[in-house]
Amino acid sequence: FPWDGTSYQGTSNRRVGTFHPDMPAGIRSYYGSFASLAAVPTVGTHTGWSLKEEDFNYNSASDRDLMPDEVTAEWVETKLGKADFEPFLLVAGMNRPHTPMYVPDEFFEPFRDSNGNNIVELPPYLENDLDDVPDILKSYSVGIDNHKNAGSGNNEWWEKFVQAYLASVAFVDHQVGTIIDAVETSNYAENTIIVFTSDHGFHLGEKDHKSKTSAWEETTRVPLVVYAPGVTQANQTCALPVSLIDLYPTLNALCGLPADPNSGGNNIALDGHDLSPLLANPSSGSWDGYDVSLSHLHGKVAIANHTQSPWALNHHSVRSTNHHYVYCSDGSEELYDHTNDPHEWINQANNSSYNSTKSILKEQLFEALGFKSSSSLIINGGFENAQDNWQNFGSSVSIENSNTEKYEQTSSVLVSDRNFPWNGIKQDITNVLEPGKRYHFSAWVKLAGNSNANGETIRLGIMQDLLGSETTYPNIDQITATSNAFSLIEGDYTVPSTGNGEINSLNLTVNGAPIGTSFYVDHVRCYAYEEPFIVASTVIDTTDGSVSLRWNADLGASYRMEQSLTLAADDWIVIDSNINADKTAMIWPVPANSSEQRVFWRIVKNS
Numbered sequence: 001f002p003w004d005g006t007s008y009q010g011t012s013n014r015r016v017g018t019f020h021p022d023m024p025a026g027i028r029s030y031y032g033s034f035a036s037l038a039a040v041p042t043v044g045t046h047t048g049w050s051l052k053e054e055d056f057n058y059n060s061a062s063d064r065d066l067m068p069d070e071v072t073a074e075w076v077e078t079k080l081g082k083a084d085f086e087p088f089l090l091v092a093g094m095n096r097p098h099t100p101m102y103v104p105d106e107f108f109e110p111f112r113d114s115n116g117n118n119i120v121e122l123p124p125y126l127e128n129d130l131d132d133v134p135d136i137l138k139s140y141s142v143g144i145d146n147h148k149n150a151g152s153g154n155n156e157w158w159e160k161f162v163q164a165y166l167a168s169v170a171f172v173d174h175q176v177g178t179i180i181d182a183v184e185t186s187n188y189a190e191n192t193i194i195v196f197t198s199d200h201g202f203h204l205g206e207k208d209h210k211s212k213t214s215a216w217e218e219t220t221r222v223p224l225v226v227y228a229p230g231v232t233q234a235n236q237t238c239a240l241p242v243s244l245i246d247l248y249p250t251l252n253a254l255c256g257l258p259a260d261p262n263s264g265g266n267n268i269a270l271d272g273h274d275l276s277p278l279l280a281n282p283s284s285g286s287w288d289g290y291d292v293s294l295s296h297l298h299g300k301v302a303i304a305n306h307t308q309s310p311w312a313l314n315h316h317s318v319r320s321t322n323h324h325y326v327y328c329s330d331g332s333e334e335l336y337d338h339t340n341d342p343h344e345w346i347n348q349a350n351n352s353s354y355n356s357t358k359s360i361l362k363e364q365l366f367e368a369l370g371f372k373s374s375s376s377l378i379i380n381g382g383f384e385n386a387q388d389n390w391q392n393f394g395s396s397v398s399i400e401n402s403n404t405e406k407y408e409q410t411s412s413v414l415v416s417d418r419n420f421p422w423n424g425i426k427q428d429i430t431n432v433l434e435p436g437k438r439y440h441f442s443a444w445v446k447l448a449g450n451s452n453a454n455g456e457t458i459r460l461g462i463m464q465d466l467l468g469s470e471t472t473y474p475n476i477d478q479i480t481a482t483s484n485a486f487s488l489i490e491g492d493y494t495v496p497s498t499g500n501g502e503i504n505s506l507n508l509t510v511n512g513a514p515i516g517t518s519f520y521v522d523h524v525r526c527y528a529y530e531e532p533f534i535v536a537s538t539v540i541d542t543t544d545g546s547v548s549l550r551w552n553a554d555l556g557a558s559y560r561m562e563q564s565l566t567l568a569a570d571d572w573i574v575i576d577s578n579i580n581a582d583k584t585a586m587i588w589p590v591p592a593n594s595s596e597q598r599v600f601w602r603i604v605k606n607s
Helices: 068-080 145-149 156-184 244-254 276-280 352-368
Strands: 003-008 015-017 034-036 058-060 101-103 194-197 224-227 293-297 315-319 323-327 333-337 391-393 398-402 412-416 424-428 438-447 456-466 475-481 487-494 503-511 519-528 533-535 537-541 547-552 558-564 573-580 585-589 600-605
Touching: 034 156, 068 156, 101 156, 145 156, 156 194, 194 244, 244 276, 315 352, 323 352, 333 352, 391 503, 412 424, 438 456, 438 475, 438 503, 456 487, 503 519, 547 600, 573 585
Parallel strands: 034 101
Antiparallel strands: 003 015, 194 224, 293 315, 315 323, 323 333, 391 424, 398 412, 412 519, 424 503, 438 487, 438 519, 456 475, 456 503, 475 487, 533 600, 537 547, 547 585, 558 573, 558 600
């Protein structure tokens, strides 16, 4: 990268790079720069390229230092040239085509004519492409207009941007070729599995975006090429959507490694699905994975530090063979038909003829997230039907709809006239929740304008009334809300396992702010987790050779111990059906197994 010769990060030796001086006004930035290595930069009085802590020497195309990706490829080549390797896993990561895009000039040559002119074609582009995109996603788009208009205009620097990206890809292709050649000439050519992939895609102007970080095809789709001796055949492709999370179980299977790497630790089955059947038969192989691949796009709203898994804050998408469905944190949607619209120009989410397709994909998305259904158990959670099914929590409390302050759709509810901290709103959920089941609740809250500028605590909880017991108020989550924007509050709640008929009432509550504080509530949701509720457990080996499982239990809850020989979903059998948790730190012996065959165990919380 270019460097001014004097700027460092604090007191460290790490240099602070800058934009390339050839970049025109309007698109000058460190990460937004691109150039051939031959365009040696001069910044101030300093001329030359730099690495993070030392100079990068460049005198000519044949007299220069190796770039980091070339160093990586050369290191791999050296390693594979040794003959004394035990079984190994070698991971080689490449910097390019990540920005800033600087590569040797020879890799720009394929994208120039004989006169040195840029010959790249621009990607498909539609003016006003974002008109039918949910508002919450538009903020992710880094428009291409500044590249279209930079310099002399006429798309000159857009074309240079695309050229630099393609040159960077060609550069990485060369490094991959070096590694492949090293494998083929090594002692491991016949027994080495090779996987080529990436962590995300990249936009070159499609959908008016020039980066990663989107929910659209160009970001969420990545290359995945697998070579497995004796399994794969050359030049075969598979059209089914898969996920990178499937690589771990796939490599375990191909290498003959255990499918349960957590055995002896927490004993939780590995996520992902073995792709081996698809590698062996890409067109008709049968596997047990999802029909869609799942992607997520992080939300832009700050979350509380204690929030462990803010899935409700994020936007998610699923890709089937022919469709791409996007579900945003505010409930807005996108649906693209790739058979008829490969560039994702027409959002069909509101087209009634696609209702069935959208419904199926939405269910598959929530299933992939671990939920039983995409239907929220909260009635009127968006307050679009006034305050139906909601009640004031406290006789003095006033609740009224607001059409000006809202997180999604057209309305929220304003909670005011609060005389106690516990005053707020509530909804009776007694008849929609089941004993022993776990649920995920979320809501978006915002303080009214008359509130403390530093924020106030708002609480999401349950008013729990069990027959024969005092009313309790389990806390789901609490955050410091402000009047600047809606904030997410979310968490899990497990209904007590007391048996049917013993729960008098359950109410979801939103409250907790100081007396007199008014606040808005919107987009309240509750989703049931898919069963079984598998509990993380630890194996305990005793001196007499016996084995037990240990787990953190809910006092009084019922658990069961299950056994499997294969880890297949339909292969689990119940060994102990009703283990009553008489303490929170449970230890339970694993029955002795007379067979020498390997056995897997797990603890499941009974519903």
